[in-house]
Amino acid sequence: MDSKLVFLLFAMAMAIASSAMASDPSPLQDFCVADHASKVFVNGLVCKNPKQVSEKDFFFSGLDKAGNSKSRVGSIVTPVNVEQIPGLNTLGISLVRIDFQPGGLNPPHTHPRATELLTVLEGTLGVGFVTSNTENRLISKILKKGDVFVFPIGLIHFQINLGNKPAVAITGLSSQNPGVITIANALFGSKPPIDINVLAKAFSLEKDVVEYLQDEFSG
Structure with a gap:
C-alpha cells in the first residue's frame, strides 16, 4: 500500500x-x-x-412541593441529580425545580458541565444569558407559563420573577452533575478570600466596597 x-x-x-x-x-x-x-x-x-439495585435507586419524590424561597435573593433551587437519584449515574441528565418569591432572583451563575432547558410552570420570568468575551452580548426574554428557554453550557445566566405572585420553573440539565458557580458568591465569598486588590481592580471598586461585599458573601 x-x-x-x-x-x-x-x-x-x-x-x-x-x-x-x-x-x-x-x-x-x-x-x-x-x-x-x-x-x-x-x-x-x-x-x-x-x-x-432496586427501584429506590431510580426514584425521587416531592418535586410537587414548593421549596422555601424566603432567602436573601428570594429564590430556592431544589436539585434532582445523581446525589438524589443514584440511577442517573452515567446517563448525562438531571433537573431542578426553582421557586421564586415575587421579585425573587436566581442570581447570575453558570453550569460548567451542562446546557439548561427551562420551562415556566407558573408566573412571569425575565431570563437571559451573556455570550463570551468576544461580544459580551445579553440575550434575554420575558417568559410566561408554558414558555421554554435554553441557556447554553458554561454561559452566565439568570432568572428573575417579574410578577407580584410566586413563580415556579423546572429545568432540565445535560449532565448527571452539572455543577453551579454563582458569580458573586464565588468571587466575594471564596475561602480564603481573594485579595482585595485583585477584586478592586477587576471591578473598578473602592477597597472598602470590596471589603463590604466580602463580608456580605462570606456567610
Whole structure:
C-alpha cells in the first residue's frame, strides 16, 4: 500500500479516536447506579453491584412541593441529580425545580458541565444569558407559563420573577452533575478570600466596597 495512503488512514483513525475520547462515553450496560458509599475516586461515581439495585435507586419524590424561597435573593433551587437519584449515574441528565418569591432572583451563575432547558410552570420570568468575551452580548426574554428557554453550557445566566405572585420553573440539565458557580458568591465569598486588590481592580471598586461585599458573601 502507498505510504502516503497509509499515513492518511492513520491520521484519520487518530482523529476519530481523539474525537471519541473528547466526549462522555455511552453507557456500556443497562445502568450504573452510583455507589455513594464507595471510597474510590473516579471521574463520575463507582457503580453499585447490579444485584443490589432496586427501584429506590431510580426514584425521587416531592418535586410537587414548593421549596422555601424566603432567602436573601428570594429564590430556592431544589436539585434532582445523581446525589438524589443514584440511577442517573452515567446517563448525562438531571433537573431542578426553582421557586421564586415575587421579585425573587436566581442570581447570575453558570453550569460548567451542562446546557439548561427551562420551562415556566407558573408566573412571569425575565431570563437571559451573556455570550463570551468576544461580544459580551445579553440575550434575554420575558417568559410566561408554558414558555421554554435554553441557556447554553458554561454561559452566565439568570432568572428573575417579574410578577407580584410566586413563580415556579423546572429545568432540565445535560449532565448527571452539572455543577453551579454563582458569580458573586464565588468571587466575594471564596475561602480564603481573594485579595482585595485583585477584586478592586477587576471591578473598578473602592477597597472598602470590596471589603463590604466580602463580608456580605462570606456567610
